[in-house]
Amino acid sequence: MPFERITDRESIKTDLLGWCETVTEVTNPRQITDFLRSLRAVREFKRQPIPDAVVQDILEVARWSGSASNRQFAQIIVVRKPDSLQALAGAGGYAGHLRGAALAMILVMPGEWAEGETFDEGRLAERIMLAAAAHGLGASIGWFSPEGRPKARDILGVPGPKVVRTAISMGYPARAPRREKRKPLNDLVFEERYPS
Numbered sequence: 001m002p003f004e005r006i007t008d009r010e011s012i013k014t015d016l017l018g019w020c021e022t023v024t025e026v027t028n029p030r031q032i033t034d035f036l037r038s039l040r041a042v043r044e045f046k047r048q049p050i051p052d053a054v055v056q057d058i059l060e061v062a063r064w065s066g067s068a069s070n071r072q073f074a075q076i077i078v079v080r081k082p083d084s085l086q087a088l089a090g091a092g093g094y095a096g097h098l099r100g101a102a103l104a105m106i107l108v109m110p111g112e113w114a115e116g117e118t119f120d121e122g123r124l125a126e127r128i129m130l131a132a133a134a135h136g137l138g139a140s141i142g143w144f145s146p147e148g149r150p151k152a153r154d155i156l157g158v159p160g161p162k163v164v165r166t167a168i169s170m171g172y173p174a175r176a177p178r179r180e181k182r183k184p185l186n187d188l189v190f191e192e193r194y195p196s
């Protein structure tokens with residue numbers, strides 16, 4: 001598979017330039033950008049477990065996600081038990097899709113620096129979803145509502161003031177994801193100055 005070599009951990013750790021060259025060697029840039037652009041939220045899953053080696057590989061990508069000052073604020077709880085997924089799906093918010101997922105990765109943030117932690121949380125969630133997609137898995141973010149967050153913490157045994165806000169449901173997709181539209185680039189990108 002095309003991404004086999006670039007997930008080699010030793011080359012990532014020891015030879016970053018070599019890693020960049022390897023990426024363009026095994027594939028062309030458009031294959032990678034097409035892959036990045038194709039990421040969509042998947043909320044319906046097959047009843048099929050995810051192999052441990054795949055979960056491990058996704059978690060390795062998560063571990064290498066950049067964070068403010070490289071402090072790695074985030075911790076991750078992997079939830080597989082159907083009862084726990086069911087309870088989390090009902091905790092409050094928009095995470096009902098956890099109910100049918102093969103597993104969930106729940107992000108636990110320290111709750112000490114909202115701005116920085118929230119940025120890291122978004123980066124991490126996106127990387128987890130991309131790593132899952134590289135393995136043919138679908139995933140979706142689900143946010144617990146402010147009222148749902150303490151309930152999610154209780155279900156998982158997470159003490160305050162830590163924050164449990166983001167859940168990522170994951171599994172093999174049951175059907176093709178919805179094709180939601182995007183604004184045209186002209187509405188989003190400007191040259192040099194904001195238009196008056």
Ligand SMILES: Cc1cc2nc3c(=O)[nH]c(=O)nc-3n(C[C@H](O)[C@H](O)[C@H](O)COP(=O)(O)O)c2cc1C
Nearest residue numbers: 039040041093094095140141142143144177179180
């Ligand atoms: C900060 C954030 C919070 C989100 N919260 C939820 C959520 O609570 N439940 C949900 O189903 N999707 C959630 N999503 C996923 C968005 O609905 C999704 O990214 C958007 O609709 C685009 O979907 P698409 O990429 O499949 O086109 C969230 C996404 C982000 C970035």
